[in-house]
Amino acid sequence: MNAIAEGLRRVLELDRELWHIVALSLEVSLSAVLIATTLGLPLGAALAVKRFRGRRGVIVVLNALMGLPPVVVGLLVYLLLSRAGPLGELGLLFTPGAMIIAQSVLVLPIIAALARQALEDAWREYEEQLRSLGAREFTAALTLIWDARFSLVTAVLAGLGRAAAEVGAVMIVGGNIDGVTRVMTTAIALETSKGDLPLALGLGFVLIALVLALNAAAQLVKETAERRFG
Numbered sequence: 001m002n003a004i005a006e007g008l009r010r011v012l013e014l015d016r017e018l019w020h021i022v023a024l025s026l027e028v029s030l031s032a033v034l035i036a037t038t039l040g041l042p043l044g045a046a047l048a049v050k051r052f053r054g055r056r057g058v059i060v061v062l063n064a065l066m067g068l069p070p071v072v073v074g075l076l077v078y079l080l081l082s083r084a085g086p087l088g089e090l091g092l093l094f095t096p097g098a099m100i101i102a103q104s105v106l107v108l109p110i111i112a113a114l115a116r117q118a119l120e121d122a123w124r125e126y127e128e129q130l131r132s133l134g135a136r137e138f139t140a141a142l143t144l145i146w147d148a149r150f151s152l153v154t155a156v157l158a159g160l161g162r163a164a165a166e167v168g169a170v171m172i173v174g175g176n177i178d179g180v181t182r183v184m185t186t187a188i189a190l191e192t193s194k195g196d197l198p199l200a201l202g203l204g205f206v207l208i209a210l211v212l213a214l215n216a217a218a219q220l221v222k223e224t225a226e227r228r229f230g
Contacts, residue, residue, distance in 0.1 A: 007201030018202050025183040028096055028170070029163040032103030033111075037156050040108050044115030045141035048123050059116065065109035070102075074172030077102045081173065094175040099183070102169035107159040114155035122148045150221050157218045164210055 010018050047059060079085050081093040081101070092098045122144045130140045145152065167185035174181035176190055184203045191200040 003197035004201055006198035007205060010198060010202040011205055015202065018199060018206070020179070021182055021184055021187050021203060022206050024096065024181075025164065025185075028099045028183060029103060029160060031100045032107055032163050033156060033160045035100070035104045036107040036111050036159055039104075040111035040155075040159075041115050041145060041152065042141075043108075043112040044117075045119050045145055047112075047116045048119035048144065049137050049141045059113075062109055062113050062116070066113050068106060068109065070106060070166050070168035071172065073105050074102055074169030077105065077169065077173050093173060094177060094181060096174070096181060098173040099170040099181060102173045103163045103166060106166060106169060107163050110162055111155050111159045114158060115152055118148045118151035118155065119144045150224065153221045154218045157214050157221070161211055161214045164207065164214075 043062075047055065047062070077098060078093065080087050081090065081098050082088055083093075092101070119141070123140070126144070126147070127140075130143060135143065165185065167189060170181070170183060171186050171189070174183070174186065176182050176186040182190075184207050188200045188203050188207070191197070191203075
């Protein structure tokens with residue numbers, strides 16, 4: 001109970017160490033989600049609208065990648081960014097940049113797959129109308145993205161939740177360096193092993209609150225869309 005009380009106190013009193021870790025976590029996760037969204041939405045739209053040989057196989061692979069083990073992603077990114085790797089000269093290993101790359105790889109399939117499903121449903125409904133208006137595939141994809149924007153926001157929030165709660169990949173490529181690459185999940189693991197429960201609990205409270213806020217936002221977006229568009 002003393003540890004829980006101390007953890008809450010550190011959160012409420014804006015403990016500098018705790019909130020620095022939270023700020024870095026949000027910076028890394030939001031950057032990763034921005035990159036994954038920029039790449040994932042066009043990919044999902046292309047798979048929803050365009051028909052080509054091997055499309056089903058691509059969709060199966062994309063859906064399978066949603067369950068990528070984080071430690072495997074971390075290992076692959078580590079090999080790419082290590083000094084002996086093809087991108088070693090960039091010097092990104094054990095920096096926030098490496099963590100952003102790892103989280104982007106994890107989140108991209110989630111956003112792309114969820115976007116593909118939402119946009120494909122919309123395409124079935126509006127395909128005939130869009131084709132009658134002479135819309136080409138690119139124009140149709142943009143129209144569908146706008147029409148299904150509320151569903152796509154939910155997909156992005158799902159990706160953000162995955163990124164914020166991820167620990168394995170960022171531990172491998174970031175190194176959990178104090179003040180440099182230490183984020184909420186890695187700090188909780190480290191501080192728990194050290195026996196510093198107040199800091200671990202404080203970070204845990206913030207992480208739980210963040211996940212609850214994301215789920216509440218996703219539900220609010222869904223209800224708003226249902227009220228406005230039926």
